[in-house]
Amino acid sequence: MSTTEPAVELHGITKRFPGVVANHDIDIAVAAGTVHAIVGENGAGKSTLMKILYGMQRPDEGTIKVNGEVADLHSPSDAIARGIGMVHQHFMLADNLTVLENVVLGAEKLHGIGGGARRRIREISDQYGLGVEPDRLVEELGVGARQRVEILKVLYRGARILILDEPTAVLVPQEVDELFANLEELKREGLTVIFISHKLDEVLKVADAITVIRRGTTVASADPREVSARQLAELMVGSELPVPELRESTATDVPVLTVEGVTVRDATGRAVVDGVSLTIHEGEILGIAGVEGNGQAELVEAIMGMLPVESGVVRLGEDDLVGRSTRHRREMGIGFIPEDRHRHALLLESPLWENRVLGHQTRSPNVKGILIDRAGARRDTERIVEEYDVRTPGIDVSAASLSGGNQQKLIIGREMSGNPKLLIAAHPTRGVDVGAQSAIWDHLRRARAEGLAVLLISADLDELIGMSDTLRVILRGRLVGEADPATITPDELGSLMTGAAEGSVA
Numbered sequence: 001m002s003t004t005e006p007a008v009e010l011h012g013i014t015k016r017f018p019g020v021v022a023n024h025d026i027d028i029a030v031a032a033g034t035v036h037a038i039v040g041e042n043g044a045g046k047s048t049l050m051k052i053l054y055g056m057q058r059p060d061e062g063t064i065k066v067n068g069e070v071a072d073l074h075s076p077s078d079a080i081a082r083g084i085g086m087v088h089q090h091f092m093l094a095d096n097l098t099v100l101e102n103v104v105l106g107a108e109k110l111h112g113i114g115g116g117a118r119r120r121i122r123e124i125s126d127q128y129g130l131g132v133e134p135d136r137l138v139e140e141l142g143v144g145a146r147q148r149v150e151i152l153k154v155l156y157r158g159a160r161i162l163i164l165d166e167p168t169a170v171l172v173p174q175e176v177d178e179l180f181a182n183l184e185e186l187k188r189e190g191l192t193v194i195f196i197s198h199k200l201d202e203v204l205k206v207a208d209a210i211t212v213i214r215r216g217t218t219v220a221s222a223d224p225r226e227v228s229a230r231q232l233a234e235l236m237v238g239s240e241l242p243v244p245e246l247r248e249s250t251a252t253d254v255p256v257l258t259v260e261g262v263t264v265r266d267a268t269g270r271a272v273v274d275g276v277s278l279t280i281h282e283g284e285i286l287g288i289a290g291v292e293g294n295g296q297a298e299l300v301e302a303i304m305g306m307l308p309v310e311s312g313v314v315r316l317g318e319d320d321l322v323g324r325s326t327r328h329r330r331e332m333g334i335g336f337i338p339e340d341r342h343r344h345a346l347l348l349e350s351p352l353w354e355n356r357v358l359g360h361q362t363r364s365p366n367v368k369g370i371l372i373d374r375a376g377a378r379r380d381t382e383r384i385v386e387e388y389d390v391r392t393p394g395i396d397v398s399a400a401s402l403s404g405g406n407q408q409k410l411i412i413g414r415e416m417s418g419n420p421k422l423l424i425a426a427h428p429t430r431g432v433d434v435g436a437q438s439a440i441w442d443h444l445r446r447a448r449a450e451g452l453a454v455l456l457i458s459a460d461l462d463e464l465i466g467m468s469d470t471l472r473v474i475l476r477g478r479l480v481g482e483a484d485p486a487t488i489t490p491d492e493l494g495s496l497m498t499g500a501a502e503g504s505v506a
């Protein structure tokens with residue numbers, strides 16, 4: 001470890017929200033020129049801490065030092081002025097603009113909007129091996145390339161300290177390797193990277209130092225050369241490292257979901273889902289692997305009735321779903337965990353118990369006659385909070401006040417209630433810590449043993465391989481391959497997903 005001044009020192013940081021102490025007396029020193037990982041359970045306080053360091057939130061107590069100087073950060077622009085940049089998990093780029101336009105937006109004063117800016121972008125791209133082309137349209141770029149644009153955007157503004165929020169959640173293994181190579185470049189140039197991750201094996205691979213946060217406070221510093229993923233998980237949650245595994249098949253030959261020749265077109269007439277056929281049986285989990293943006297989201301939306309299908313058949317059991325509303329489909333027995341929980345699964349400003357009712361307002365225990373049964377809904381929300389370990393001070397706080405992982409646990413509890421026949425699960429454990437993830441996998445396994453059919457979409461290839469009975473690969477809207485989850489490795493699956501390998505891997 002370097003003996004120079006730490007790039008960032010957080011000392012005695014405390015942040016309170018009504019009913020919750022999100023950060024309590026946190027001390028962290030991040031050495032300059034290193035990659036420093038922050039790990040911890042859902043709700044441990046990681047995002048809050050990063051928001052404080054990026055000036056988005058003010059601590060109630062404590063001091064922040066940047067390069068040895070006390071920094072009073074009132075806003076992200078204060079943070080940027082100190083050389084701190086943040087790359088959010090949800091990319092914030094405008095699709096219909098070029099890379100250059102995206103990068104200079106709001107930073108026109110630095111190098112203009114023309115040749116000077118283009119030169120600077122090329123310079124940064126070359127310096128750190130980012131491979132960013134200033135004149136490409138962002139919509140033409142894959143996920144990994146977009147992330148590199150986000151990183152470049154931050155560097156363009158002069159950041160020497162980068163905060164990355166779960167940067168690998170959306171990447172396939174090959175892209176993760178590329179990102180890590182980029183981080184090495186940044187380090188070599190003396191930059192400092194702080195990142196949050198739930199993927200402990202990746203943390204061990206790339207971090208120089210690890211800080212574990214538990215229930216709002218720093219409980220340990222771990223040396224990645226000396227701890228195992230299991231030990232790290234134990235430091236975080238005090239329990240064993242789970243593995244997603246289900247080998248004994250419970251699949252029957254009773255079809256629950258039948259999709260035949262389904263095609264969906266986007267506004268420009270392009271087939272985003274192109275003649276997709278699949279069947280999921282009782283007790284079967286069918287996983288779909290694909291690089292984001294290859295039609296899996298549209299397939300899910302077509303099955304849920306959120307996008308019209310141009311042709312093809314979608315059946316639940318014997319019942320034709322085409323033309324039915326999303327609400328009707330839910331009432332027929334489909335649970336739905338959408339990809340974008342903020343847009344499609346939660347009313348952020350509403351209390352947890354109202355979110356329990358959302359999408360389930362016509363079903364027990366939420367109704368009595370034709371009226372909402374407030375007491376019934378509240379009781380059932382308490383049950384979900386208990387069974388799914390949703391960390392919250394109560395069921396009357398707003399969904400917005402929960403940490404990301406705890407919001408997700410609430411949604412899963414809601415969608416698993418009422419014993420659905422089919423569960424459509426898009427990235428069910430994204431942003432969820434290892435302990436909660438294993439609990440969710442257990443819930444899914446149990447429901448599967450009782451006959452639940454699941455369509456699983458996930459960017460977490462270990463989850464996809466570990467949980468699926470049947471594994472299909474989607475590429476440019478078509479199902480292009482089938483893989484055997486018992487034998488395929490994440491790397492092989494990643495190659496199928498990017499089209500680098502053809503056909504099926506037995």
Ligand SMILES: Nc1ncnc2c1ncn2[C@@H]1O[C@H](COP(=O)(O)OP(=O)(O)OP(=O)(O)O)[C@@H](O)[C@H]1O
Nearest residue numbers: 017022042043044045046047048401402403404405
């Ligand atoms: N704006 C807010 N209002 C009230 N409580 C909040 C707010 N933001 C965060 N909290 C609470 O602070 C605690 C820490 O949340 P934070 O989002 O920092 O956790 P996290 O470690 O990032 O979790 P995750 O891994 O689930 O994203 C949680 O109990 C959360 O409910």
